[in-house]
Amino acid sequence: MWIQKAFFLPPKKRGFHLVTNEILQEIPELSTIHCGLLHLFIKHTSASLALNENADPTVRQDLESHFNEMVPERAPYYLHDYEGDDDMPAHIKNCLLGSSLTIPVTRGKLNLGIWQGIYLCEHRNHGGKREMVATLHGE
Numbered sequence: 001m002w003i004q005k006a007f008f009l010p011p012k013k014r015g016f017h018l019v020t021n022e023i024l025q026e027i028p029e030l031s032t033i034h035c036g037l038l039h040l041f042i043k044h045t046s047a048s049l050a051l052n053e054n055a056d057p058t059v060r061q062d063l064e065s066h067f068n069e070m071v072p073e074r075a076p077y078y079l080h081d082y083e084g085d086d087d088m089p090a091h092i093k094n095c096l097l098g099s100s101l102t103i104p105v106t107r108g109k110l111n112l113g114i115w116q117g118i119y120l121c122e123h124r125n126h127g128g129k130r131e132m133v134a135t136l137h138g139e
Helices: 020-026 028-032 057-070 087-097
Strands: 002-009 015-018 035-042 047-053 100-106 116-122 130-138
Touching: 002 020, 015 057, 020 116, 020 130, 035 047, 047 057, 047 087, 047 100, 057 087
Parallel strands: none
Antiparallel strands: 002 130, 015 116, 035 100, 035 130, 047 116
16 A cells, blocks of 8 residues: 655744654554555755654754754855855755655554654754655555
8 A cells, every 4th residue: 555645844943843743643544554664755955854862852952053063054165045044054954864764664653763753853943834745655
């Protein structure tokens, strides 16, 4: 069985946001899959998806701090700044983290580690709603 659907995550402030439950609400068909895969894709170049710690929110704060240190705004060599100081850094962070995740599905649930959750990594100060595509395959 193949299911594909698009949906939007509501706007979030810049940072790393645990969105596992928001995504699961959009794909109730997941519960019908005994064995399969969920592929998630974000249709933007200034936000990313990642898997990481789902319990301690300081991990998300530390990730944001580290990425801002590693990829600073207003670097003198940036040419692309049409949409502000956070424009090019957002694209670089997207390249580092990526636009998709593939997660195993087992007995109707995401087969994640006990401390894993899905992150929306919002790299813009005002990114807006983010369009996602979920593709579910399995039996």
